[in-house]
Amino acid sequence: MERRRRVTITAKAVLFDLDGTLIHSAPDLHQAANSICKTRGWEEFNLETITSFIGNGVPVLVKRIFDARGASIEEADYQTAIMDYLAYYDDHATDLTKPYDGIIEALDWLKEKGVPLGMVTNKPEAPAKAILQVLKLDHYFSTVIGGDTTPAKKPDPAPYLAACEQLGIAPSDTIYVGDSETDGKTALGVNVPFVLFTGGYRNSTIEEIPHWQTVDNFGELIDVLQKSTG
Numbered sequence: 120m121e122r123r124r125r126v127t128i129t130a131k132a133v134l135f136d137l138d139g140t141l142i143h144s145a146p147d148l149h150q151a152a153n154s155i156c157k158t159r160g161w162e163e164f165n166l167e168t169i170t171s172f173i174g175n176g177v178p179v180l181v182k183r184i185f186d187a188r189g190a191s192i193e194e195a196d197y198q199t200a201i202m203d204y205l206a207y208y209d210d211h212a213t214d215l216t217k218p219y220d221g222i223i224e225a226l227d228w229l230k231e232k233g234v235p236l237g238m239v240t241n242k243p244e245a246p247a248k249a250i251l252q253v254l255k256l257d258h259y260f261s262t263v264i265g266g267d268t269t270p271a272k273k274p275d276p277a278p279y280l281a282a283c284e285q286l287g288i289a290p291s292d293t294i295y296v297g298d299s300e301t302d303g304k305t306a307l308g309v310n311v312p313f314v315l316f317t318g319g320y321r322n323s324t325i326e327e328i329p330h331w332q333t334v335d336n337f338g339e340l341i342d343v344l345q346k347s348t349g
Contacts, residue, residue, distance in 0.1 A: 130312075130347045132288045133229060134279065135260075136297035137240035137247055138173055139319030141222055142254065145170045146215035151208040152184055155200050161188045173320045174299045175273075176241040176266040177201060205243070212246055213253045219318065221337030226259045228341050237282040237293075241266035241273050241301070262286055274304035279311075294331075294347060296340065303328040314343060
């Protein structure tokens with residue numbers, strides 16, 4: 120049975136996830152992951168495997184790499200691997216990364232309507248902002264909350280609540296758009312309607328992720344939001 124949350128809303132702001140929602144970033148994350156494998160003499164990963172590791176922040180992604188290669192996590196090397204990953208990624212974050220088709224039109228439509236936009240991602244704040252700037256998406260967002268902006272990451276409510284506070288809008292007046300189990304849990308934790316983009320990086324079926332609406336593309340997102348933002 121599909122776990123669709125049936126609610127009636129009029130949204131005053133829309134918040135977005137980043138990786139797998141606004142941008143297809145897995146190819147660059149894949150290259151960064153394999154960079155730390157190369158330096159350790161480990162077999163490299165295919166894109167599908169690294170894509171399945173995305174969504175809970177860099178430390179978790181690196182831990183999954185270690186676990187998948189049967190490497191014990193000695194704290195010093197684990198921390199070094201995280202720093203190596205970030206250093207490589209900072210230099211190559213937009214080599215292959217692109218916005219999803221239709222996202223620019225959706226953001227333009229929301230901007231024209233005067234709907235404030237925020238971002239809540241588990242990617243560290245600095246690279247998240249840098250990517251938005253390079254891809255010319257930064258001017259759409261009034262606030263960007265990264266995985267290191269607050270003490271806790273998604274699905275903890277803290278990052279989402281921080282974004283709402285910066286926007287000056289109650290969480291109950293927002294919609295969250297994301298692509299993963301983590302995003303669904305985040306929305307559920309703050310009791311906001313969740314729009315699940317089905318073309319992202321989820322590891323579960325659509326039915327297993329609590330959601331209000333699903334969209335297969337961002338033309339559909341405009342249709343959903345048009346009914347919800349007045």
